Amino acid sequence: MNDFKPQIVAFCCSNCASSAANVAEGMKKALPDNVKIIQIPCTGRVEILHLLKPFEEGADGVYVAGCQEDSCQYVSGIAKATKRVTHVKKILEELSIEPDRIDVFNLSAGKGQEFVEVAYEMVNKVKELGPFLQA
Amino acid sequence: MIVAEPKPIKELLEMVKDFNRILVVGCKGCVTVCNVGGAKEVAILASSIRISRKKMAQEIEVEEHTLERQCDPEYVDELKDMIGDYDAVISIACGVGPQFLSERYPSSRIFPGVNTQFMGGAEEHGIWSERCAGCGTCVVHYFGGLCPIARCSKSLLNGPCGGSANGKCEISKDVECIWDLIVRKMMEQDRLDELIEFKPPKSWITARDGGPRRMIREELVK
Numbered sequence: 001m002n003d004f005k006p007q008i009v010a011f012c013c014s015n016c017a018s019s020a021a022n023v024a025e026g027m028k029k030a031l032p033d034n035v036k037i038i039q040i041p042c043t044g045r046v047e048i049l050h051l052l053k054p055f056e057e058g059a060d061g062v063y064v065a066g067c068q069e070d071s072c073q074y075v076s077g078i079a080k081a082t083k084r085v086t087h088v089k090k091i092l093e094e095l096s097i098e099p100d101r102i103d104v105f106n107l108s109a110g111k112g113q114e115f116v117e118v119a120y121e122m123v124n125k126v127k128e129l130g131p132f133l134q135a
Numbered sequence: 136m137i138v139a140e141p142k143p144i145k146e147l148l149e150m151v152k153d154f155n156r157i158l159v160v161g162c163k164g165c166v167t168v169c170n171v172g173g174a175k176e177v178a179i180l181a182s183s184i185r186i187s188r189k190k191m192a193q194e195i196e197v198e199e200h201t202l203e204r205q206c207d208p209e210y211v212d213e214l215k216d217m218i219g220d221y222d223a224v225i226s227i228a229c230g231v232g233p234q235f236l237s238e239r240y241p242s243s244r245i246f247p248g249v250n251t252q253f254m255g256g257a258e259e260h261g262i263w264s265e266r267c268a269g270c271g272t273c274v275v276h277y278f279g280g281l282c283p284i285a286r287c288s289k290s291l292l293n294g295p296c297g298g299s300a301n302g303k304c305e306i307s308k309d310v311e312c313i314w315d316l317i318v319r320k321m322m323e324q325d326r327l328d329e330l331i332e333f334k335p336p337k338s339w340i341t342a343r344d345g346g347p348r349r350m351i352r353e354e355l356v357k
Contacts (some may be wrong), residue, residue: 049175052182056189091179094144095187133189 006060006126008035010119011050011081013043015073016109017065023112035119043067043104044077051088051102058133061126062088064104065118071108078106098129136165136256137229138263139172139249144183147225150246154223155194157184159248160214160236161201162228169263171249172227174201180227180248205232211239218243254285271341271348277334279320284337286313292334 012018018039024031031037040046043066054062064085066078082104089099103125105118151157159181166172181197188195198221203210205228218224218240226233227248237245253265268285274292275282284290288298288306295314298305302315321327339345 047175049178049182052179052186055186056182058189091144091183095148095183095190097186097190134192 004127004131005034006123006131007058008032008061008063008119008122008126009038009054009059010035010122011038011040011043011046011062011064013066013077014039014041016067016071017107017115019109020065020107020111020115023110024116025112027112029112029116031116031119032123034123042072042074042077043081044072044074046081046084048084048088048091051084052091055092055097055101055132060129060132061101061122063102063118063122065107065115066104068106068108078104097132100125101129101132136168136254137251138169138253138255138265139166139229139251141171141176141180141227141249142247144180144187147180147246147248148184148187151184151223151225154244156196156221156223158198158200158214158218158221158224159184160205160224160226160228160232161199162205162226162232163201164204164206164228166228166249167201169257172229172232174199176227177201180225205235208235208239211235214240269342270337270339272338274337277329278317279324279326281313281317281320283313283317292337
């Protein structure tokens, strides 16, 4: 199981998380290459279906990286995304799939280090869970 | 609108566990408005079924389709060229939908994907509450425009009862006493004296108690 390299899809807010990614790049902090970033204008645009589709396509984990609750440019984007992630966790549970395969993180534009840490945290957590689809 | 809630996915998966070609059918009417049975929810349910089967390494084909309405034969007809390709159909319309599909396509296996709850409206996005019991004889004008049939736990026509306290019904602190609201509204309109007039017991002949209902309007029948 140690050589298992989970495929992770990350929905990242272009206002904070993506800026954090740029900061991380400037700090020469590299993201794991098995995390696929999807940049979105606001995490409030991420629908339940968007969060389910990666699993349908075989991803092992999904996360949303957005703003702090009190600093969303569109006021409530990350709050909406958080509720949707919670809902998808319930769906996964009903499907007998570990709800920890999906998560949401609050970042801010300057937190380059944290952006990379979150990616590794998710990779390690999903690695523990094992592949979503058993070979 | 008719308000419904999704059936637990686990229950739906159990219903269709023996089928490998599934059609999920939504409705663009009430269930789209209450976010339970429109095209978006069809896609979510279809995706959930695919994920579940993929997890179990089982073959599955799930097709998605949303009709204008499932309670009108002209729209139900739209499925005639495709429904035969599927061995199970999940309708996520209100309880009318799966029945209209079953009647129009008698050889198909039709499953209900939602639990129909009540006729009501949206208090705000994501919160709905009951407003009409479909009793067949509307009397809201006697009660300040509020319906004691649908909204009083006892459907009292001469209220409130002794279970009303601080504007709440005795059955739950989350249920408002409609009679409290009726009295306040009638006071505001200076019509409180109208409530003193005794309302005789309601005839339920026009309601569901008279058996299944049917309505014919000759001016519309071809």
